[in-house]
Amino acid sequence: MGMKILLEHANVPGIKTYEVYRQNGGYRSVEKAIKSMTPDEVVEQVKASGLRGRGGAGFPTGLKWSFIDKKSGKPRHLVCNADESEPGTFKDRYLMEYIPHLLIEGMITSSYALGCNLSYIYIRGEYMWVFRILEKAIKEAYAAGWLGKNILGSGYDLDLHVHCGAGAYICGEETALIESLEGKRGNPRIKPPFPAVSGLWSNPTVVNNVESISAVPWIVNNTGEEYAKIGIGRSTGTKLISASGHIKNPGVYEIELGLSVDEFMNSDQYLGGMMDDRPLKALVPGGSSVPILPANLIFKNAEGGDRLMSYESLSEGGFQSGSMLGSGGFIVYNDTTCIVRNTWNFSRFYHHESCGQCSPCREGTGWMEKVLHRIETGYGREEDIELLWDIQRKIEGNTICPLGDAAAWPVAAAIRHFREEFEYHVRFPEKIKNRDHFVAEPFEKVRHLVAKQEI
Incomplete structure (x- = not known):
């Protein structure tokens, strides 16, 4: 099934405990980095690896690290974004639940590279059982001397804390996460200044995803050049x-x-192909x-x-x-999926999770949800499809953070590729109303019905 870097030891019994993790090569990257590499050399290895942010944006991780302000003299911070709230995404939870020390090791090595003495893992509120797993792993790391004062006798100090959010999708955006971590409402900040210059408590800050940070130990142990050969x-x-x-x-x-x-x-x-073929x-x-x-x-x-x-x-x-x-x-x-219903479901989520700071997102996500619900329940009008297109177009690119884009793109793509299904809902409302929930007829038949105006 290809090379394994993050999940290589996922099935080792007891791997979530410090003893077993250490027996399987855990914390070697911390030893190597602190004992034989300068912080800048670690950053250069991550840059050479080509590792890109795994939270969604795909921005080069090493390049992001190189932006952190080292001249101001202010304390620096690394914040791990474990606020995994994107519908359909659950891979960070798996890493933290089953291999928590991999993330802890990545946080220590990365914090050393960035010159951070105080770092945080910000985890979503719904992951309380994972929160407890991480807290236990951090205590084990402190007890073993990997965290705290004078790590490995090097003079390098690092404290690491887990902070539990309140379950807000908007806090997955790095500046909203920072606001929440400071004890404020999780509203995104206007940029610039960027967190690398003025982030947590106005100090230089790097925010990275769980998966991104968890890849750092392998890169340090095996070199960035070897990582770059994969993919x-x-x-x-x-x-x-x-x-x-x-x-x-x-x-x-x-x-x-x-x-x-x-x-x-x-x-x-x-994946083994389609369920029920x-x-x-x-x-x-x-x-x-x-x-x-x-x-x-x-x-x-x-x-x-x-x-x-x-x-x-x-x-x-x-x-x-x-x-x-x-x-x-x-x-x-x-083929049984109703794209209109699926799009409405996504729109409900983004309307609910909008912080309300930007008018296009606050008002637009609500209107998209209402119009999609009207179409999905058989009360849509012909002009509603164009109305939806117009609303999403006015949201995209007009908000402080990417949540507006995230709400607009699914609607635009659904209309672009499945317009006939939206028209089907509008033109044959009785076929929609007479069912508890709409299960789409084969899409080619929908195309035919819409084109021929037949029932």
Whole structure:
């Protein structure tokens, strides 16, 4: 099933305990970094690896580290973003629940590289049992001398804390997370200044995802050059994928970037194909915020090339015919799925989770939810489809943080690729109203009904 970096020891009995983790090579990267590398050398290794942020944006991690202000003399902080709230994404939870010391080791090594003496793991409020697992792992690390004063006799000090949020999706945005960590309402900040200059308590701060930080120990132990050999092009290394929906083998998978979508979807080593062998209708490859892809664009791009599990390949064609790898929330839909209902469900989420700070997002997400509900329940009007298109267009790019874009993109893509299904809801309302919930007829039949105006 390809190379394993993060999940190599996932099935080792007792791996969540310090003793077993240490016996399997744990904390070697801390030893190597502190005893034989300068902080800048660690940063250079991460830059050489090509590791990109695994939380969704895909920004180069080492480059992000190099932006941190080292000249001001202020304390620096590393904050791990464990506020995993993207619908369809659950891979960070798996890492923290089953291999907590991997994240702790990554936090120590990364904090050393950045010159941080006080770091935090900010975890979503719904993950209380994982919160307790991390707290126990941190206590074990303190007891073993990996945290606290004078680590390994080097003179380097580091304190690490876990902070539990209140369950707000908006706090997955780095500046809203920082606001929440400071004890304030989780509203995103206007940038600049960026956190690397003025973040937590106005100090230079780096915010990284759980998966990103957990990859650092392997990079330090094996060098960035070796990590860069894995994957394809600028999509280096491995990626955790949260797979769900109408598939035979849902779960968390670690894949080498560059694996074909076809192999990932249909190989018995991975997802095993469609549940009940029903036809594939659509796919969301990177969590609820990325554009949905119809069946004809999942395995091949618009030019007929193979679609790969990589940042570049999934985005080929832009949003007209592509999508994004995002956070790796891989949601698969068969032919019984109602795209209108699915889009309405996503819109409900984004309306509920909007902080309300920006008018386009505060008002627009609410209107999209209402209009989609009207269409889904059989009370839609012909002009509602164009109204939805207009609303999402006025949200995208007009908000402080990316939540507005995350709310707009699914709606735009659903209309772009499945417009006939929206028209079906509007033109044949009785077929919608007479069912407790709408289960779509085969999409080709929907196309025919809409084109011919037949029932």
